Amino acid sequence: MKVKAIRVHKIGGPEVLTWEEVEIGEPSEGEIRIKNKAIGVNYVDIYYRTGLHQEPLPFVPGKEAVGVVSAVGPGVTGIEVGDVVGYADTPMGTYTEEQIIPATLAIPIPPSVDHITAASVLLKGMTTYVLVKQAFKIQAGHTVLVHAAAGGVGSLLCQWANALGATVIGTVSTQEKAIQAAEDGCHHVIIYTEEDFVAQVAEITSRKGVHVVYDAVGKDTFKGSMECLMPRGCMISYGQCSGRPDPVPVSDLASKSLILGRPGMRHYTATRDELLHAAGEVFAGVAAGVLRVRVNHVYPLHEAARAHADLEARRTSGSVVLLPAMPAADS
Structure with a gap:
Protein backbone atom coordinates (compact mmCIF):
# COMPACT_ATOMS: atom_id res chain seq x y z
CA MET A 1 0.00 0.00 0.00
CA LYS A 2 1.06 3.60 -0.53
CA VAL A 3 1.07 6.32 2.13
CA LYS A 4 2.28 9.92 2.18
CA ALA A 5 5.46 10.80 4.06
CA ILE A 6 8.19 13.39 4.39
CA ARG A 7 11.49 12.22 2.87
CA VAL A 8 15.01 13.60 2.77
CA HIS A 9 16.94 12.90 -0.45
CA LYS A 10 19.84 15.28 0.23
CA ILE A 11 21.31 17.01 3.24
CA GLY A 12 20.33 20.65 3.64
CA GLY A 13 17.88 23.21 4.96
CA PRO A 14 14.15 22.78 5.62
CA GLU A 15 13.51 22.86 1.87
CA VAL A 16 14.94 19.32 1.50
CA LEU A 17 11.91 17.91 3.37
CA THR A 18 9.76 16.63 0.50
CA TRP A 19 6.16 15.38 0.68
CA GLU A 20 5.73 12.23 -1.40
CA GLU A 21 4.26 8.76 -1.62
CA VAL A 22 6.12 5.81 -0.14
CA GLU A 23 5.38 2.11 -0.23
CA ILE A 24 4.59 0.30 3.01
CA GLY A 25 3.94 -3.42 3.32
CA GLU A 26 2.46 -5.74 5.91
CA PRO A 27 4.12 -6.24 9.29
CA SER A 28 6.44 -9.24 9.54
CA GLU A 29 7.07 -11.53 12.50
CA GLY A 30 7.03 -9.53 15.72
CA GLU A 31 6.02 -6.27 14.03
CA ILE A 32 3.00 -3.97 14.01
CA ARG A 33 1.81 -1.24 11.65
CA ILE A 34 0.69 2.06 13.15
CA LYS A 35 -1.51 4.74 11.61
CA ASN A 36 0.05 7.87 13.06
CA LYS A 37 -2.26 10.43 14.64
CA ALA A 38 0.31 12.89 16.03
CA ILE A 39 4.06 13.22 15.45
CA GLY A 40 6.48 14.98 17.78
CA VAL A 41 9.15 17.25 16.32
CA ASN A 42 12.49 17.25 18.10
CA TYR A 43 15.71 19.15 17.49
CA VAL A 44 17.46 15.87 16.76
CA ASP A 45 15.36 15.70 13.57
CA ILE A 46 17.23 18.80 12.40
CA TYR A 47 20.56 17.17 13.22
CA TYR A 48 19.72 14.33 10.82
CA ARG A 49 18.38 16.65 8.10
CA THR A 50 21.53 18.78 8.19
CA GLY A 51 23.93 15.83 8.37
CA LEU A 52 25.19 16.47 11.90
CA HIS A 53 23.90 12.96 12.62
CA GLN A 54 24.27 10.45 9.79
CA GLU A 55 21.50 8.41 8.18
CA PRO A 56 21.65 6.71 4.75
CA LEU A 57 19.79 8.67 2.06
CA PRO A 58 16.95 8.82 1.32
CA PHE A 59 15.26 8.60 4.69
CA VAL A 60 12.07 9.53 6.49
CA PRO A 61 12.95 11.67 9.55
CA GLY A 62 11.27 11.67 12.93
CA LYS A 63 11.71 9.92 16.25
CA GLU A 64 8.41 10.33 18.10
CA ALA A 65 4.79 9.50 17.25
CA VAL A 66 1.50 8.23 18.62
CA GLY A 67 -1.08 6.35 16.60
CA VAL A 68 -3.53 3.50 16.30
CA VAL A 69 -2.42 -0.04 15.49
CA SER A 70 -3.69 -0.86 11.99
CA ALA A 71 -2.15 -4.32 11.53
CA VAL A 72 -0.42 -6.94 13.69
CA GLY A 73 2.23 -9.33 12.41
CA PRO A 74 2.64 -13.02 13.29
CA GLY A 75 3.86 -13.82 16.79
CA VAL A 76 2.74 -10.56 18.37
CA THR A 77 0.88 -10.90 21.66
CA GLY A 78 -0.59 -8.26 23.94
CA ILE A 79 -1.24 -5.76 21.14
CA GLU A 80 -4.35 -5.66 18.97
CA VAL A 81 -5.63 -3.68 16.03
CA GLY A 82 -7.20 -0.48 17.40
CA ASP A 83 -4.83 -0.11 20.35
CA VAL A 84 -3.35 3.36 20.87
CA VAL A 85 0.43 3.19 21.18
CA GLY A 86 3.43 5.48 20.96
CA TYR A 87 7.06 5.01 20.02
CA ALA A 88 10.10 7.16 20.57
CA ASP A 89 13.76 7.47 19.57
CA THR A 90 13.88 4.29 17.52
CA PRO A 91 13.13 3.36 14.82
CA MET A 92 13.69 6.50 12.75
CA GLY A 93 10.90 7.48 10.39
CA THR A 94 7.86 8.93 12.16
CA TYR A 95 7.14 11.70 9.60
CA THR A 96 4.69 9.44 7.78
CA GLU A 97 1.02 8.53 7.73
CA GLU A 98 1.79 4.91 8.67
CA GLN A 99 4.88 3.06 9.86
CA ILE A 100 5.91 -0.49 10.75
CA ILE A 101 7.84 -0.97 14.00
CA PRO A 102 8.89 -3.88 16.24
CA ALA A 103 6.07 -4.58 18.68
CA THR A 104 8.56 -4.55 21.56
CA LEU A 105 9.05 -0.81 21.04
CA ALA A 106 5.36 0.09 21.24
CA ILE A 107 4.34 1.96 24.39
CA PRO A 108 0.68 1.76 25.49
CA ILE A 109 -0.82 5.23 25.84
CA PRO A 110 -3.12 5.73 28.85
CA PRO A 111 -6.72 6.55 27.86
CA SER A 112 -6.50 9.78 29.87
CA VAL A 113 -3.77 11.14 27.57
CA ASP A 114 -4.81 12.42 24.14
CA HIS A 115 -2.80 11.73 20.98
CA ILE A 116 -1.27 15.19 20.68
CA THR A 117 -0.22 15.41 24.33
CA ALA A 118 1.30 11.93 24.19
CA ALA A 119 3.27 12.74 21.02
CA SER A 120 4.49 15.95 22.69
CA VAL A 121 5.75 14.31 25.87
CA LEU A 122 6.90 10.79 25.07
CA LEU A 123 10.46 11.31 23.79
CA LYS A 124 10.95 14.64 25.55
CA GLY A 125 9.51 13.32 28.78
CA MET A 126 11.59 10.14 28.81
CA THR A 127 14.66 12.22 27.99
CA THR A 128 13.84 14.43 30.97
CA TYR A 129 13.37 11.37 33.17
CA VAL A 130 16.88 10.20 32.21
CA LEU A 131 18.33 13.65 32.88
CA VAL A 132 16.83 14.21 36.35
CA LYS A 133 16.66 10.66 37.71
CA GLN A 134 19.42 8.72 36.00
CA ALA A 135 22.29 10.75 34.52
CA PHE A 136 22.19 13.08 37.52
CA LYS A 137 19.79 12.38 40.36
CA ILE A 138 18.34 15.69 41.46
CA GLN A 139 17.65 15.97 45.17
CA PRO A 263 23.68 10.72 28.08
CA GLY A 264 21.45 9.28 25.39
CA MET A 265 17.94 8.10 26.22
CA ARG A 266 18.27 4.84 24.28
CA HIS A 267 20.97 3.55 26.63
CA TYR A 268 18.64 4.01 29.62
CA THR A 269 15.63 2.39 27.88
CA ALA A 270 17.45 -0.48 26.21
CA THR A 271 15.22 -3.22 27.63
CA ARG A 272 11.44 -3.49 27.42
CA ASP A 273 11.16 -3.11 31.20
CA GLU A 274 13.33 0.02 31.21
CA LEU A 275 11.34 1.53 28.34
CA LEU A 276 7.98 0.96 30.01
CA HIS A 277 9.29 2.17 33.38
CA ALA A 278 10.54 5.43 31.87
CA ALA A 279 7.26 5.99 30.02
CA GLY A 280 5.33 5.14 33.18
CA GLU A 281 7.28 7.78 35.13
CA VAL A 282 6.39 10.36 32.49
CA PHE A 283 2.70 9.55 32.36
CA ALA A 284 2.54 9.45 36.17
CA GLY A 285 4.04 12.95 36.19
CA VAL A 286 1.43 14.15 33.71
CA ALA A 287 -1.42 12.55 35.69
CA ALA A 288 -0.18 14.07 38.96
CA GLY A 289 0.12 17.53 37.44
CA VAL A 290 3.89 17.58 37.97
CA LEU A 291 4.40 17.84 34.21
CA ARG A 292 2.31 20.28 32.22
CA VAL A 293 2.74 19.64 28.52
CA ARG A 294 2.87 22.80 26.43
CA VAL A 295 1.72 22.07 22.89
CA ASN A 296 2.37 25.53 21.51
CA HIS A 297 2.80 24.76 17.81
CA VAL A 298 0.83 22.38 15.58
CA TYR A 299 1.44 21.98 11.83
CA PRO A 300 0.08 19.68 9.12
CA LEU A 301 2.56 16.90 8.40
CA HIS A 302 3.07 18.14 4.85
CA GLU A 303 4.30 21.47 6.29
CA ALA A 304 7.17 19.87 8.22
CA ALA A 305 9.60 22.23 6.47
CA ARG A 306 7.85 25.23 8.05
CA ALA A 307 7.98 23.57 11.46
CA HIS A 308 11.73 22.96 11.08
CA ALA A 309 12.35 26.54 9.94
CA ASP A 310 10.47 27.92 12.96
CA LEU A 311 12.27 25.61 15.37
CA GLU A 312 15.72 26.48 13.99
CA ALA A 313 14.94 30.20 14.12
CA ARG A 314 13.93 29.85 17.80
CA ARG A 315 10.42 31.05 17.02
CA THR A 316 8.95 28.15 19.00
CA SER A 317 8.54 27.28 22.65
CA GLY A 318 7.28 24.12 24.30
CA SER A 319 6.40 21.22 22.02
CA VAL A 320 6.01 21.17 18.25
CA VAL A 321 3.65 18.61 16.72
CA LEU A 322 2.84 17.47 13.17
CA LEU A 323 -0.61 16.08 12.33
CA PRO A 324 -1.09 13.73 9.35
CA ALA A 325 -4.75 14.82 9.32
CA MET A 326 -5.47 18.31 10.62
CA PRO A 327 -8.86 18.79 12.33
CA ALA A 328 -11.37 20.85 10.39
CA ALA A 329 -11.42 24.54 11.32
CA ASP A 330 -14.46 25.78 13.23
CA SER A 331 -16.96 27.48 10.95
Missing part, protein backbone atom coordinates in the same frame (compact mmCIF):
# COMPACT_ATOMS: atom_id res chain seq x y z
CA ALA A 140 15.93 18.58 47.29
CA GLY A 141 18.29 21.46 47.95
CA HIS A 142 20.21 21.17 44.69
CA THR A 143 20.64 24.21 42.48
CA VAL A 144 20.38 23.49 38.75
CA LEU A 145 20.94 25.50 35.58
CA VAL A 146 18.74 24.70 32.57
CA HIS A 147 19.57 26.21 29.20
CA ALA A 148 16.76 26.67 26.66
CA ALA A 149 14.37 26.57 29.59
CA ALA A 150 11.33 27.28 27.41
CA GLY A 151 12.05 24.52 24.89
CA GLY A 152 10.35 21.15 24.67
CA VAL A 153 12.71 19.32 27.02
CA GLY A 154 13.71 22.47 28.90
CA SER A 155 10.13 23.17 29.94
CA LEU A 156 9.73 19.65 31.34
CA LEU A 157 13.16 19.81 32.99
CA CYS A 158 12.25 22.95 34.90
CA GLN A 159 8.96 21.49 36.07
CA TRP A 160 10.41 18.14 37.16
CA ALA A 161 13.45 19.67 38.86
CA ASN A 162 11.20 22.07 40.76
CA ALA A 163 8.96 19.20 41.87
CA LEU A 164 12.02 17.34 43.16
CA GLY A 165 12.86 20.30 45.40
CA ALA A 166 15.66 21.94 43.41
CA THR A 167 16.25 25.66 42.95
CA VAL A 168 15.97 26.13 39.19
CA ILE A 169 17.82 28.74 37.15
CA GLY A 170 16.77 28.91 33.51
CA THR A 171 18.12 30.72 30.48
CA VAL A 172 15.91 31.89 27.58
CA SER A 173 16.21 34.25 24.61
CA THR A 174 13.15 36.50 25.00
CA GLN A 175 10.92 38.09 27.62
CA GLU A 176 7.98 36.01 26.40
CA LYS A 177 9.92 32.81 26.96
CA ALA A 178 11.04 34.11 30.36
CA ILE A 179 7.41 34.32 31.45
CA GLN A 180 6.83 30.72 30.38
CA ALA A 181 9.98 29.51 32.14
CA ALA A 182 8.85 31.16 35.38
CA GLU A 183 5.46 29.50 35.06
CA ASP A 184 7.24 26.17 34.56
CA GLY A 185 9.10 26.38 37.84
CA CYS A 186 12.18 28.52 37.25
CA HIS A 187 13.00 30.46 40.39
CA HIS A 188 15.43 32.66 38.45
CA VAL A 189 15.23 33.37 34.71
CA ILE A 190 18.13 34.84 32.73
CA ILE A 191 17.54 36.35 29.29
CA TYR A 192 20.89 35.39 27.82
CA THR A 193 20.52 37.77 24.86
CA GLU A 194 20.55 40.68 27.31
CA GLU A 195 22.63 39.39 30.23
CA ASP A 196 25.82 37.41 30.82
CA PHE A 197 24.47 34.15 32.17
CA VAL A 198 27.77 33.24 33.86
CA ALA A 199 27.81 36.48 35.84
CA GLN A 200 24.12 36.16 36.68
CA VAL A 201 24.52 32.58 37.94
CA ALA A 202 27.46 33.68 40.10
CA GLU A 203 25.33 36.44 41.61
CA ILE A 204 22.28 34.23 42.17
CA THR A 205 24.36 31.52 43.89
CA SER A 206 26.58 33.93 45.83
CA ARG A 207 29.46 32.63 43.68
CA LYS A 208 28.97 29.06 44.94
CA GLY A 209 27.89 27.75 41.55
CA VAL A 210 25.31 25.09 40.66
CA HIS A 211 25.25 21.35 41.28
CA VAL A 212 24.36 20.50 37.67
CA VAL A 213 24.00 22.20 34.30
CA TYR A 214 21.66 20.78 31.65
CA ASP A 215 22.92 22.10 28.33
CA ALA A 216 21.19 21.41 25.00
CA VAL A 217 22.67 24.47 23.28
CA GLY A 218 26.22 23.27 22.85
CA LYS A 219 28.97 25.44 21.39
CA ASP A 220 27.61 28.85 22.44
CA THR A 221 27.06 27.94 26.10
CA PHE A 222 29.37 25.01 26.88
CA LYS A 223 32.40 26.90 28.22
CA GLY A 224 30.25 29.24 30.29
CA SER A 225 28.27 26.30 31.63
CA MET A 226 31.44 24.69 32.95
CA GLU A 227 32.29 27.95 34.71
CA CYS A 228 28.89 27.92 36.44
CA LEU A 229 29.51 24.60 38.19
CA MET A 230 30.46 24.32 41.84
CA PRO A 231 33.29 21.98 42.87
CA ARG A 232 32.22 18.35 42.22
CA GLY A 233 29.48 19.65 39.94
CA CYS A 234 28.09 17.78 36.96
CA MET A 235 27.88 19.03 33.38
CA ILE A 236 25.17 17.24 31.40
CA SER A 237 25.33 17.96 27.68
CA TYR A 238 22.32 16.55 25.84
CA GLY A 239 22.16 18.63 22.65
CA GLN A 240 24.06 21.01 20.43
CA CYS A 241 21.65 23.27 18.54
CA SER A 242 24.35 25.97 18.23
CA GLY A 243 26.99 23.48 17.05
CA ARG A 244 29.38 20.96 18.56
CA PRO A 245 31.19 22.25 21.66
CA ASP A 246 34.93 22.73 21.37
CA PRO A 247 36.96 19.78 22.70
CA VAL A 248 37.68 19.82 26.43
CA PRO A 249 40.89 18.26 27.77
CA VAL A 250 40.06 15.81 30.54
CA SER A 251 42.62 17.56 32.71
CA ASP A 252 40.45 20.71 32.67
CA LEU A 253 37.90 18.90 34.84
CA ALA A 254 40.41 18.47 37.65
CA SER A 255 40.42 22.07 38.86
CA LYS A 256 36.96 21.58 40.39
CA SER A 257 36.69 17.75 40.25
CA LEU A 258 33.91 18.09 37.67
CA ILE A 259 31.96 15.30 36.01
CA LEU A 260 31.02 15.59 32.33
CA GLY A 261 28.32 13.43 30.76
CA ARG A 262 26.59 13.10 27.37
